[in-house]
Amino acid sequence: MTSQLALRLPDDLAKALDALVAEGRYATRTDAVRQAVRDLLDRERRRAIDEALVDGYRRLPPTADEERWADDAGRRMIAEEPW
Secondary structure: OOOOOOOOOOHHHHHHHHHHHHOOOOOOHHHHHHHHHHHHHHHHHHHHHHHHHHHHHHHOOOOHHHHHHHHHHHHHHHHHOOO
């Protein structure tokens, strides 16, 4: 199932969108707008996940032992890199 949306854009945005289509970045204006909506939804999904993680750490902060373990693990991982 699909939904149809009517959208009005200021001329400068419509021209910029047309330029992307003319450059071949997108096949049509519709394709460009669909991708922009996908990107927006993905960014908002990631923001919500980030907020949930931060909230979790605020509610249950790591202990000193857990922080030491994480620091040590990070140092070992860096030392194992073939720089």
